[in-house]
Amino acid sequence: MVTQEKLLHNISQIPQVNIGHFPTPLEECPRLSEALGGPHIYIKREDCSGLAIGGNKVRQLTFTIGDAVHQGADTIVHGAASQSNHCRQAAAACSKLGLKCYLRLARDHKSIVQGNLLLDHLAGADVEVVDVPFGPELEEYKLKFAEKLEADGLKPYVVTFPRSTALAAVAFTWCVAEIHEQQNQIGIDADWIYASSVGGTQAGLVLGTKALGMKLKTYACAPILWEGKIERICGAANSAADILNLDTRVIESDILNTDDYIGKAYGYLTPECIAALKLVASTEGILLDPVYTGKAMACLIDHIREGRLDSNDTVIFLHTGGTPALFAY
Structure with a gap:
């Protein structure tokens, strides 16, 4: 386990360019929570990262x-x-x-x-x-x-691949450090983070939470069928740990990832995705996308309705962007 200060120091040593608006907001969604009758929901707004509509x-x-x-x-x-x-x-x-x-x-x-x-x-x-x-x-x-x-x-x-996936995991280890600080500022300690991912995003979330000793667990919804995805996500997380000079190691049992919301194939709408898009837009004025976040939100909604999450839980939903795709559908 490392401190937040040590993690941020190690991240700062990696070559990077200044192209985005960070930290991105962590926004409470009370009307969405009320509509679902379930956990306290916050959305991490990676769609507000700047640069051509963000993401x-x-x-x-x-x-x-x-x-x-x-x-x-x-x-x-x-x-x-x-x-x-x-x-x-x-x-x-x-x-x-x-x-x-x-x-x-x-x-x-x-x-x-x-x-x-x-x-x-x-x-x-x-x-x-x-x-x-x-x-x-x-x-x-x-x-x-x-x-x-x-x-x-x-x-x-x-x-x-694989370099881009490892660096993506570095990026979302940094995102976890942001979430850690934002939770401290607003006084929450979330139980789950839900996201759409089959690679570096989930790898970084799992690595970051494990390195910082957070109770926050990651549940990801795959947007595409990808053979060997669990090994790939683990590999990216551990490559990122090496890049960041961390002793933390991610194992396959750390990776929770479902294929259940892909639908016909990558990039095809599902009825559950459409319903999720409409619900979030009509309760919070937040636009999800038809390929990634809409399907991940459909997964979160199902888990709430199935009783896997209840009103005592706090959930962060990672909005990974993708809004421009709405206009192609």
Whole structure:
């Protein structure tokens, strides 16, 4: 276990860039709590992180692009699904920092120039939608594309696994330190944090709470089926611990993650997600998204209605952003 001061000191030693608005708010949601008749609910507003409508990837890119700049890169290469929040925020970060940005996005059922894809173009990125499946094949495509850029005299940095996931975990260890301080300020000691994640976000939350000795447990809702996700999350957490020079180790039993709310496939709406979007907007004026946070909130709502959480519990819901995707759906 480490102190908050020691954890923040270790985080400060990692290369980073100043691109976001931190700390993000921790907002009480009394009308949502009342509507559900369950626990005290707070929302950690990563959607308020600034930079092209915000989101959790701003915090992650603080370290990913910090790593790129530290290595002397002048160009960022990224790619994911066509409505990727990560790519949108990477494009915005590059425009803010004067870096070139190349996005190679997988063609899918939402490859329309609206939502995040529209914002990619507005941010000035070089965007191409390619006929390569989202996943390992696209990661390989990105690496080969970067080789061409390097041959042309650029210094590209590819945002890809496993380095990007480990740095994402570093970022959300930092987020836990923020939550720890905010809890002390407002006088709460939450029992659970719910989030949408299948990688670095959950890894950092689990590592941070374990390192600080907090009782806060993380329950994550996967947005996509990902083989070996528990091993991957553990690996990212422990890689982040190494980067941060922490003795803390995360084991597989620390990882609570469900596939039950994905629906048909990644990026497809579910009735439960739509209901969650409407409930949070109509009770708190907070907009969730149709791919990640809407499904994670549907999970939280079910757990309350099933009696797994009650009025004696305090829950933090991590709003990871993604709001622009509403306009593509």
